[in-house]
Amino acid sequence: MHTRTLSQGLGGEFSVGAGVERVMREVATDVTGLVVPSTGHFVTEEATDAITKALLDFFR
Numbered sequence: 001m002h003t004r005t006l007s008q009g010l011g012g013e014f015s016v017g018a019g020v021e022r023v024m025r026e027v028a029t030d031v032t033g034l035v036v037p038s039t040g041h042f043v044t045e046e047a048t049d050a051i052t053k054a055l056l057d058f059f060r
Contacts, residue, residue: 021035
């Protein structure tokens, strides 16, 4: 069975980087990836403006 989902892989430059996107691509065919510059493990806390923009762009 296939299910359509929205898939976004976000990673911090100094943490997992593009690793989240790579893992998401193993289970999804349409993945939007983003490595957020100058961030570590706590991407959402460290770069709220970048995350907000990425999410708004993703859902438009």
